[in-house]
Amino acid sequence: MRAQSTGALCTAVTIELENYGTMGLWDHGTALDDAEDPFQPDPAEASAAKGWLAAYRRASAPHLPRELRVFAWKLLHGGLPCGGVRAHSAASREQCACPLPACRAGAGQLRVASLAHVLLECPAAAEAWAWFAQLWQRLQPQGLQPPITARVILMDDDSVWRPPQRLRRLWTRLRLGLLQALWQRRGQGAELEVRAAADAAVHHFRAKLRRQIRMDWRRCEGDVRLASGVPLSWLAGRQPVLSPEEFRARWCAGGVLAGLTPAGNGWRMTMRC
Numbered sequence: 001m002r003a004q005s006t007g008a009l010c011t012a013v014t015i016e017l018e019n020y021g022t023m024g025l026w027d028h029g030t031a032l033d034d035a036e037d038p039f040q041p042d043p044a045e046a047s048a049a050k051g052w053l054a055a056y057r058r059a060s061a062p063h064l065p066r067e068l069r070v071f072a073w074k075l076l077h078g079g080l081p082c083g084g085v086r087a088h089s090a091a092s093r094e095q096c097a098c099p100l101p102a103c104r105a106g107a108g109q110l111r112v113a114s115l116a117h118v119l120l121e122c123p124a125a126a127e128a129w130a131w132f133a134q135l136w137q138r139l140q141p142q143g144l145q146p147p148i149t150a151r152v153i154l155m156d157d158d159s160v161w162r163p164p165q166r167l168r169r170l171w172t173r174l175r176l177g178l179l180q181a182l183w184q185r186r187g188q189g190a191e192l193e194v195r196a197a198a199d200a201a202v203h204h205f206r207a208k209l210r211r212q213i214r215m216d217w218r219r220c221e222g223d224v225r226l227a228s229g230v231p232l233s234w235l236a237g238r239q240p241v242l243s244p245e246e247f248r249a250r251w252c253a254g255g256v257l258a259g260l261t262p263a264g265n266g267w268r269m270t271m272r273c
């Protein structure tokens with residue numbers, strides 16, 4: 001096991017566990033090397049610093065639901081208690097292993113549930129990301145498909161791949177949504193086969209996505225605070241009303257997730273995901 005602290009660049013500690021995957025994400029990529037002259041700026045390091053700053057900004061964007069912002073913050077800090085993080089304190093290697101039967105086949109073949117394994121490399125996660133790639137292809141039919149790699153999916157490194165500007169928010173929302181679904185479904189697939197575990201994560205992701213779309217549509221239909229049963233003065237904060245144009249920009253790209261059609265004097269929303 002090796003631990004590094006970048007000090008000036010990030011307070012999070014990188015923990016690299018042999019064969020367990022790397023925690024700390026951006027911290028690992030920007031770790032200072034004591035052997036280098038600290039007074040000589042390194043262009044590669046400066047570029048990496050810009051990269052993680054941008055990734056952190058996108059992860060804390062106010063358009064994201066709070067629970068996704070919290071999840072993204074923990075993910076970028078390597079703060080999710082996966083098997084790799086628990087490996088140094090767990091009583092047995094078994095406690096740190098992926099519970100999916102496909103990852104436990106054969107004697108001595110336990111796969112430690114590192115972040116990379118749980119969120120990307122586990123066969124169930126890989127199937128879920130294959131489904132996600134097909135979904136994204138419908139949203140961006142003419143573009144290069146996102147590589148399903150740790151740098152793109154976990155670190156949000158846009159020097160490797162980036163969506164077009166009009167889809168940027170949606171990419172962040174959907175990417176973090178599936179990551180969170182995979183994380184929340186982990187350990188619940190102990191008796192499931194790969195396909196069933198992947199379906200469960202995708203179902204979880206879609207259910208939350210549909211709920212978010214419905215909530216945003218309610219904001220288009222009127223001021224949701226009026227039905228709260230409490231005085232409006234108690235409900236300080238951002239104006240919750242959303243215009244149909246804003247809703248369309250958020251959710252109606254390519255008509256893949258939701259669509260708006262004229263109905264009378266207004267609009268009718270159709271859920272498509």
Ligand SMILES: [Zn+2]
Nearest residue numbers: 098100103122
């Ligand atoms: Zn696994």
